[in-house]
Amino acid sequence: MARSDTFLDLVRAVDSDDDATAFYQLLLPDDDRPHGYLSFSTVEKMPWTKDFQVQHEIPRSVRVVDASNGQDTTSACNRAFAQLIEKAIESKAFHVLSKPLQEDYKILGAKYPRVQLRRSAAGLFGIASRGAHMTAFVRTDEGMKIWVSRRSEHIFTYPGMLDTTVAGGVKAEQSPFECIVQEAEEEASLPKDYIRTHVRASGVITYVSKRGEKKSGVDSGLMAPDCIYVYDIELPTTMIPKPNDDEAQGFYLWDLDKIKVAMLNREFKPNCASVMIDFFIRHGIVTDENEPDYIEIMSHLHRPLPVPTSPSSTS
Structure with a gap:
């Protein structure tokens, strides 16, 4: 039987309460x-x-x-x-x-x-890592739909799980924006010029995870502060993401209900579920009126990190 949880369960699975x-x-x-x-x-x-x-x-x-x-x-x-x-x-x-x-x-x-x-x-x-995720959506007569990717079966971490449209780790010399432009072309065959012009920076989610679960491909018991820069982009119906490297095996244009079911059944890579929930909140799909755990979910998506994020900040 498929496992079904709540959105709060999903963000808690990513943001742990480890004692530093x-x-x-x-x-x-x-x-x-x-x-x-x-x-x-x-x-x-x-x-x-x-x-x-x-x-x-x-x-x-x-x-x-x-x-x-x-x-x-x-x-x-x-x-x-x-x-x-x-x-x-x-x-x-x-x-x-x-x-x-x-x-x-x-x-x-x-x-x-x-x-x-x-x-x-x-x-x-246990340093704070930077990632960048882009959610590509399409407006149709049936309502908003989102392009979801499926990770390759041979990828090192979380093989075969669902993912955001485009995502990548931000290299030391990169900005999050440049990371998204590069990954959009390399992972999804999306033209760089279109991404540069139309993608919109939509904030950052922060959390502290405890890594080491079976599919993560990393050693157990590690503390992992993360900063995920989130980007949104509306694609025309004629622009279809296609695999361009070995990171993704396919892309699917799904409606919101199908994505919700997949998330609650833990079919998404854990932090990608958090990114998708953040997208739902920012677009008014999840609100305080329809989500009883709204405030606590928000607190897990915007966790103060136990490390400094600027030369003058305190941890």
């Missing part, structure tokens, strides 16, 4: 704000190099290369992370490092610009 004190803090040079959180298992298995000082007593913390190690703090940090991650890959201590994701993610809120580390290792260090 149960993790080691990741600190950057000359900055006492935690920029990430490492599990006890990660700290134990990580083949630490001399650039990292691990403190096991309270307050628990992991300190990253000190500014005195070089004149250029950004370069020193990036070099320290790169060397440590390469050593971890060689030791085969973490399943997640076998992911074919070689680009870098930047560390949000770092005082020094361009501090970054390899994307596949971001979850191990």
Whole structure:
């Protein structure tokens, strides 16, 4: 029998209530704000190099290369992370490092610009990751319909599950907007010029998830603060998304009721269900009048993150 839940169940499945004190803090040079959180298992298995000082007593913390190690703090940090991650890959201590994701993610809120580390290792260090999702919709005589994609069966994470129209991780050197323009062409064969002209930035959802479920393809017990930039675009009926790489196996134009059923049966990748619920809220499909858990759902979609998101912010 198909599993049926509520929208609140779906957003709770993505936004967890983990106690940050149960993790080691990741600190950057000359900055006492935690920029990430490492599990006890990660700290134990990580083949630490001399650039990292691990403190096991309270307050628990992991300190990253000190500014005195070089004149250029950004370069020193990036070099320290790169060397440590390469050593971890060689030791085969973490399943997640076998992911074919070689680009870098930047560390949000770092005082020094361009501090970054390899994307596949971001979850191990519990840094805030940036993603971008675009929901493409069409207005028809029967009402609004949305283009939904299905992930390839051989993809590393959540194979075969439903997804937003276009989505991708934002690389260190990218803006979320440029990420969407690129992914729209690469994943869905949508022309860049049309996307640049018609896509609309529609905010950001934030949550803190606990990763490690079977289909996620990552190691268990990891804290994952996430920022998902959301974009909307209305497509003409003549513009049909088509797979252009091996990320998606197909696209389906579904009405709202069919999408709701699929979400409540957990057929969507978990954070994509949250993105779709946010779309429903912004377009007046889910309101306080028809959703008894409206306020709590909103709080899970816009969670204060336990890490800084700008050089001057506090976590």
